[in-house]
Amino acid sequence: xxxxxxxxxxxxxxxxxxxxxxxxxxxxxxxxxxxxxxxxxxxxxxxxxxxxxxxxxxxxxxxxxxxxxxxxxxxxxxxxxxxxxxxxxxxxxxxxxxxxxxxxxxxxxxxxxxxxxxxxxxxxxxxxxxxxxxxxxxxxxxxxxxxxxxxxxxxxxxxxxxxxxxxxxxxxxxxxxxxxxxxxxxxxxxxxxxxxxxxxxxxxxxxxxxxxxxxxxxxxxxxxxxxxxxxxxxxxxxxxxxxxxxxxxxxxxxxxxxxxxxxxxxxxxxxxxxxxxxxxxxxxxxxxxxxxxxxxxxxxxxxxxxxxxxxxxxxxxxxxxxxxxxxxxxxxxxxxxxxxxxxxxxxxxxxxxxxxxxxxxxxxxxxxxxxxxxxxxxxxxxxxxxxxxxxxxxxxxxxxxxxxxxxxxxxxxxxxxxxxxxxxxxxxxxxxxxxxxxxxxxxxxxxxxxxxxxxxxxxxxxxxxxxxxxxxxxxxxxxxxxxxxx
Amino acid sequence: xxxxxxxxxxxxxxxxxxxxxxxxxxxxxxxxxxxxxxxxxxxxxxxxxxxxxxxxxxxxxxxxxxxxxxxxxxxxxxxxxxxxxxxxxxxxxxxxxxxxxxxxxxxxxxxxxxxxxxxxxxxxxxxxxxxxxxxxxxxxxxxxxxxxxxxxxxxxxxxxxxxxxxxxxxxxxxxxxxxxxxxxxxxxxxxxxxxxxxxxxxxxxxxxxxxxxxxxxxxxxxxxxxxxxxxxxxxxxxxxxxxxxxxxxxxxxxxxxxxxxxxxxxxxxxxxxxxxxxxxxxxxxxxxxxxxxxxxxxxxxxxxxxxxxxxxxxxxxxxxxxxxxxxxxxxxxxxxxxxxxxxxxxxxxxxxxxxxxxxxxxxxxxxxxxxxxxxxxxxxxxxxxxxxxxxxxxxxxxxxxxxxxxxxxxxxxxxxxxxxxxxxxxxxxxxxxxxxxxxxxxxxxxxxxxxxxxxxxxxxxxxxxxxxxxxxxxxxxxxxxxxxxx
Numbered sequence: 008x009x010x011x012x013x014x015x016x017x018x019x020x021x022x023x024x025x026x027x028x029x030x031x032x033x034x035x036x037x038x039x040x041x042x043x044x045x046x047x048x049x050x051x052x053x054x055x056x057x058x059x060x061x062x063x064x065x066x067x068x069x070x071x072x073x074x075x076x077x078x079x080x081x082x083x084x085x086x087x088x089x090x091x092x093x094x095x096x097x098x099x100x101x102x103x104x105x106x107x108x109x110x111x112x113x114x115x116x117x118x119x120x121x122x123x124x125x126x127x128x129x130x131x132x133x134x135x136x137x138x139x140x141x142x143x144x145x146x147x148x149x150x151x152x153x154x155x156x157x158x159x160x161x162x163x164x165x166x167x168x169x170x171x172x173x174x175x176x177x178x179x180x181x182x183x184x185x186x187x188x189x190x191x192x193x194x195x196x197x198x199x200x201x202x203x204x205x206x207x208x209x210x211x212x213x214x215x216x217x218x219x220x221x222x223x224x225x226x227x228x229x230x231x232x233x234x235x236x237x238x239x240x241x242x243x244x245x246x247x248x249x250x251x252x253x254x255x256x257x258x259x260x261x262x263x264x265x266x267x268x269x270x271x272x273x274x275x276x277x278x279x280x281x282x283x284x285x286x287x288x289x290x291x292x293x294x295x296x297x298x299x300x301x302x303x304x305x306x307x308x309x310x311x312x313x314x315x316x317x318x319x320x321x322x323x324x325x326x327x328x329x330x331x332x333x334x335x336x337x338x339x340x341x342x343x344x345x346x347x348x349x350x351x352x353x354x355x356x357x358x359x360x361x362x363x364x365x366x367x368x369x370x371x372x373x374x375x376x377x378x379x380x381x382x383x384x385x386x387x388x389x390x391x392x393x394x395x396x397x398x399x400x401x402x403x404x405x406x407x408x409x410x411x412x413x414x415x416x417x418x419x420x421x422x423x424x425x426x427x428x429x430x431x432x433x434x435x436x437x438x439x440x441x442x443x444x445x446x447x448x449x450x451x452x453x454x455x456x457x458x459x460x461x462x463x464x465x466x467x468x469x470x471x472x473x474x475x476x477x478x479x480x481x482x483x484x485x486x487x488x489x490x491x492x493x
Numbered sequence: 494x495x496x497x498x499x500x501x502x503x504x505x506x507x508x509x510x511x512x513x514x515x516x517x518x519x520x521x522x523x524x525x526x527x528x529x530x531x532x533x534x535x536x537x538x539x540x541x542x543x544x545x546x547x548x549x550x551x552x553x554x555x556x557x558x559x560x561x562x563x564x565x566x567x568x569x570x571x572x573x574x575x576x577x578x579x580x581x582x583x584x585x586x587x588x589x590x591x592x593x594x595x596x597x598x599x600x601x602x603x604x605x606x607x608x609x610x611x612x613x614x615x616x617x618x619x620x621x622x623x624x625x626x627x628x629x630x631x632x633x634x635x636x637x638x639x640x641x642x643x644x645x646x647x648x649x650x651x652x653x654x655x656x657x658x659x660x661x662x663x664x665x666x667x668x669x670x671x672x673x674x675x676x677x678x679x680x681x682x683x684x685x686x687x688x689x690x691x692x693x694x695x696x697x698x699x700x701x702x703x704x705x706x707x708x709x710x711x712x713x714x715x716x717x718x719x720x721x722x723x724x725x726x727x728x729x730x731x732x733x734x735x736x737x738x739x740x741x742x743x744x745x746x747x748x749x750x751x752x753x754x755x756x757x758x759x760x761x762x763x764x765x766x767x768x769x770x771x772x773x774x775x776x777x778x779x780x781x782x783x784x785x786x787x788x789x790x791x792x793x794x795x796x797x798x799x800x801x802x803x804x805x806x807x808x809x810x811x812x813x814x815x816x817x818x819x820x821x822x823x824x825x826x827x828x829x830x831x832x833x834x835x836x837x838x839x840x841x842x843x844x845x846x847x848x849x850x851x852x853x854x855x856x857x858x859x860x861x862x863x864x865x866x867x868x869x870x871x872x873x874x875x876x877x878x879x880x881x882x883x884x885x886x887x888x889x890x891x892x893x894x895x896x897x898x899x900x901x902x903x904x905x906x907x908x909x910x911x912x913x914x915x916x917x918x919x920x921x922x923x924x925x926x927x928x929x930x931x932x933x934x935x936x937x938x939x940x941x942x943x944x945x946x947x948x949x950x951x952x953x954x955x956x957x958x959x960x961x962x963x964x965x966x967x968x969x970x971x972x973x974x975x976x977x978x979x
Contacts, residue, residue, distance in 0.1 A: 014767060014930045105742035253771040253919065256591035275929055281500060281765075285739040288774035311882045313799045331817065374881040376870050384862050395860040396797045433739065443761055444500045 011209040011221045011228060013275045019213040025232045029055040029200070031488050032220050032233035034207045034273060035240035037065025038183075038474060039455030039481035041190035043238045043438075045129070046485030048197035052235055056194065057205040057222055059241075059268055063191040064184070066242050066266045066427065066456065067477060071144035072175040072182025073154060074126070074478060075461075075471035076119045082151040083169055086137030090169035092116050097166035098157060102472065104464035106286045106429075111461055114436045115479055122479050123173065129193045131186060132176040141303040141403070143295055143322065143470070148176045155469025156320040160398035172471045183474075190478075205229075210237065210276050210451070217280060217450035236450035236488040238438070240481060243428035243456035244271025245290075254287035254430065260330050261292050261424035269427070273457030277432040280451060281442040286459045287430035291468045292330055293323040294417045294424045295353055296339055302415075304345040304405050306385055310334030312368065312377030314385070317397035319404070323468045326424060329417060336418040338371065340364075340382065342407040349415060354423045358416035367412050378414075382407065427473075429465060431458040438484025450491065452484035497695040497707045497714060499761045505699040511718045515541040515686070517974050518706050518719035520693045520759060521726035523551025524669075524960060525941030525967035527676035529724045529924075531615070532971030534683035538721055540971075542680065543691040543708055545727075545754055549677040550670070552728050552752045552913065552942065553963060557630035558661040558668025559640060560612070560964060561947075561957035562605045568637040569655055572623030576655035578602050583652035584643060588958065590950035592772045592915075597947055600922045601965055608965050609659065615679045617672060618662040627789040627889070629781055629808065629956070634662045641955025642806040646884035658957045669960075676964075691715075696723065696762050696937070703766060703936035722936035722974040724924070726967060729914035729942035730757025731776075740773035740916065746816050747778050747910035755913070759943030763918040766937060767928040772945045773916030777954045778816055779809040780903050780910045781839055782825055788901075790831040790891050792871055796820030798854065798863030800871070803883035805890070809954045816905055824857065825901040826850075826868065828893040835901060840909045844902035853898050864900075868893065913959075915951060917944040924970025936977065938970035 011017055031047045033040045036058035047054045058065075077083070077095030096116030100107050115122075127133065138149035145152060154172025156162045175182040195201065208228060211219035219232045244250040245264040250271045252259075274284050297303045307318050307325065309332035316328045329337040338358060349355040359370030368378040388395055389406040416422070432440050432453045439447035454460070460476035462468050497503055517533045519526045522544035533540045544551075563569070563581030582602030586593050601608075613619065624635035631638060640658025642648045661668040681687065694714060697705035705718045730736040731750040736757045738745075760770050783789045793804055793811060795818035802814045815823040824844060835841040845856030854864040874881055875892040902908070918926050918939045925933035940946070946962035948954050 012930070014928055105745065253769065254773075256772075259591060278929065279767075283739065286742075286774075287740075288772075311800075314797075374870075374874070376866075377882065380862075380866055380870070384860075384866070388860070396863065442500055443764065444498070 013209055013272055014279050016210040016212040016280050017221055019211055019218050022211060022230050024230060026229040027055060028232040028234070029053045030233065030235040031238065032057065032231050033238040033240055034220065035065060035242060036063040036201065037240065037242060037455065037477065038067035038187055038190055039477040040240035041187065041194045042478045042481035043240055043454065043485030044194040044199040045190065045197050046482045047489040048199055050486055050489035052489035054199040055231065056199050056201045057207065058203045059206045061203050063187050064267055066269060067474060068184045068187045069265055069267060070183035070474060071180060072177060072186040073144065073172045073471040073474065075154065075171050075469060075475040076123045076173045077169060077171040078116065078120050080120060080123055080173065082133065082135050082137060082173060085135060086151060088169040089167070094167040094169065095119065095171065098162060099461060101162050101165055102155065102464065102467035102469055104467045106289060106459065106463035108460065108463060110436050115461060115475065118479065126478065130189050133173060134176045137170065141297050141300045143297060144180045144182070145174055146179055148178045150174055150176065154321070154471050156324050158400060159317055159320040207241065207272055207276060210280055212280060215449055217448060235491040236452060238484045238488055239273035239277055239453035239457050240455050241273030241457045242266060242269035243431065244274060245269045245427045247271040255290055255428055257288065258290045258426055258428065260419045261426045262420055263423050263425040265425045265427045269456070273453060274431050277440050277451065277453055280448055282440045282448060282451065283433040283443045284431060285433045286463055289429035289463060289465045290426050291323055291429055291462065291465050292424050292426035293326040294422050295322060296355070296417060297322050299347045301345045301347050302339060302341060303403055306340045306382065306407060308338050308340060308378055308381055310336065312373050312381050314381060314397060317394065317399040319399045321469050323470065324466055327465045330419055330424065335420065336416055339415040339417060340407060341413050341415065342409040343411055344409040345407065346413055352423055354421055356416045357413055359414040361412050362410045364412055367414050371414055427456065429459065429462055431456060434458045436483065437487040438480055439487060452488045454480040454484045499695055499758055500765050502696040502698040502766050503707055505697055505704050508697060508716050510716060512715040513541060514718040514720070515539045516719065516721040517724065518543065518717050519724040519726055520706065521551060521728060522549040522687065523726065523728060523941065523963065524553035524673055524676055525963040526726035527673065527680045528964045528967035529726055529940065529971030530680040530685040531676065531683050532968045533975040534685055536972055536975035538975035540685040541717065542685050542687045543693065544689045545692045547689050549673050550753055552755060553960060554670045554673045555751055555753060556669035556960060557666060558663060558672040559630065559658045559957040559960060561640065561657050561955060561961040562609045562659045563655060563657040564602065564606050566606060566609055566659065568619065568621050568623060568659060571621060572637060574655040575653070580653040580655065581605065581657065584648060585947060587648050587651055588641065588950065588953035588955055590953045592775060592945065592949035594946065594949060596922050601947060601961065604965065612964065616675050619659060620662045623656065627783050627786050629783060630666045630668070631660055632665055634664045636660055636662065640957050642810050644886060645803055645806040693727070693758055693762060696766055698766060701935055703934060721977040722938060724970045724974055725759035725763055725939035725943050726941050727759030727943045728752060728755035729917065730760060731755045731913045733757040741776055741914055743774065744776045744912055744914065746905045747912045748906055749909050749911040751911045751913045755942070759939060760917050763926050763937065763939055766934055768926045768934060768937065769919040769929045770917060771919045772949055775915035775949060775951045776912050777809055777915055777948065777951050778910050778912035779812040780908050781808065782841070782903060783808050785833045787831045787833050788825065788827060790889055792826040792868065792893060794824050794826060794864055794867055796822065798859050798867050800867060800883060803880065803885040805885045807955050809956065810952055812910060813951045815903060816910065821906060822902055822904040825903060826893060827899050827901065828895040829897055830895040831893065832899055838909055840907050842902045843899055845900040847898055848896045850898055853900050857900055913942065915945065915948055917942060920944045922969065923973035924966050925973060938974045940966040940970045
């Protein structure tokens, strides 16, 4: 039996027979694959959707089901927030940092409201209300939350702040599962043919064009002819240690990968036909320290007792900057007015306590005049409503002067720092996979975390950006591939 | 005329004719290409060496001609330093950080002394003496200098410190040019056939095997049959802005690329036949602040007035960490006992002065109690010979308390922060280019900065590591390719 490889496409002339023939083959059944399937079917294409696991889900189903949407949604307006396409787009670009794809930000900036309506049209329910405060996901069924660094410096200086995290109506955490369930139902309704327990092995090429895919099903290679093209929707590479070692070694500082078999296969399949993989060093990470929200008032210091971020930023940005700090850990400093016990799952420990910050400093074995000086400076200015060093804003900017005091240890190895990768295939705004020269590879599309998309930069990530990218650019890919000629 | 592309190899069957036939084609005539040519000829292969410029040189000729060598050289022993293969190898591994290639470190650790002898055998002169102090390159013709972070924390804690920068005997800066001249002479002596003004366009493949290369010479495509194989020695991608944007966007923080037409062509040629490109986000940068050496006693602070590094590290490590700091600049703080005017070329300005650190702080518009507190803390401990925060060591650790004081501004945009890229093709220890599955691509070799090698991690770079990598692994590649069958 020939061994097929995701490093090398199989020439169409060498395909022994066809097990399946369809217009469009979609690999991966998370939110990206489901959205691509819905749109491709709507455009009249026959669609087969292949999923490595025994059912839909992917990393999408492990998420909070929150989608980053702005520009003036019903929920934003009802809550009294003014948001515009310009401010929303400006924020998306800032969040992309040095890795930004401006064309994707501009397109999604313009189209997000229509995308929101499309999600509702698929049956995704939104209660429509606003939940104030700093939360990771609503514990009730609320819709609109602050899910990024919109109100924090420097983002607030360029883009007028508004909350943009839109969460599926679902009581408690974990809205990603019902979100994918709804999208799966629509994909099935639309007539997508779904194959589970099916693992992609190699692409099939007809000259320069991607013409199908070899799938492994029931321990046999199955040859799938895709007359219009293939859509890769396989997620990132957080569970592929060899790829992380080669492309994203800083991710080994943290410990808790989030994903569902995200082994980078789509990226490698795309590369096997000349696809460009970019920003492969980027990753998202977070330690959910804002649970409960009181602790968002805290001050983070590194092992030298120095602050390093305005702590009112999104927890993923704070955490990503924390992981840049030397010494393998950072401390979250709180006073008795702003402390509650972290959740057990956070793996956060109490490293020091004291009736003065000097005592805390001593318990942490920090030299006298480090942490205590940091806190004296911070409190002095917080009393004046200012943070001259990092420009943290009210209401998070409060003096921490109610003894006793505590230092919580967020340890990169032992605290819960979840992470996933952000680098991947370079695609155009229609989801077309580009080669290193920027030219589309005929018949090949991709979306979601096997691409570099809206959430391109770990330090700028905001909650809901990945699902926005997955659902919107998944749709784009589905539409575009369906329009190709057989 | 067909357009040949470095994104797509040309099949041998489609080659219209052969302009040249040789055993080994080497692309790029810096130190890497020269060493590969010498060894390939010595092993009996016919060699053609193609260079894009009008003569040899590449980035190697722009360097100081310094090579990182340890394990107990004559110069180390004469100066009273004890160095071992174990300490040397341990340092190489630490310097590679999360990007380390342990096999390359171990091989070079074992072979460096023999490599040093080989360089001498080629006629590279070494005076053999030791020049103490902290210098970038000797201004006389000395041999041995401290060229890394060997004596600085954390390196010194794992690997016994020794100076390992070995500089060609050459008065003044710029020993790279005479080094390449000598290697060029040996390559010519050995019978390598040299073609200049020759630009690589595409690889030629015979099935899975690299069988030649299309070169652009005199505005015409020339078809080069390389019966044993091709060696890529084309340098990094510091002059390819599109590649930097996609793979190394943080490098846009700094301003002065070092290289000679380093456009990444070798990396892209390697990728066109399935070669793996790794650690593409890594870059070296330095602002030559240790000129004159007095200033190495200074303290670096970021715009928040915080220290961020033990300043006794290698200037490239200090600078790379500086470029991670927010605000686009850092300050180097000096007192009157440790100040001299920076060289004009450094683009370093005096941002503030004062008779107290409080006055300097005010001149920099920093809030009271930031920089001044940092310096009070630093000086208090420096008087005791300690740096409890970053563990800076004597003799660089001195109090800065002789008024007047000065803050020099090292601005990432306007000061001279030179840089070059470190990411590139993944190769084995024989220089064989590996595909994404780790399997060698038959007939394709690479070395130097078109590969990820000994200097893999920007934060760990030490001077002489790149030339060590270029010369040693260039030789490895030349030997290995010559041993292939025609």
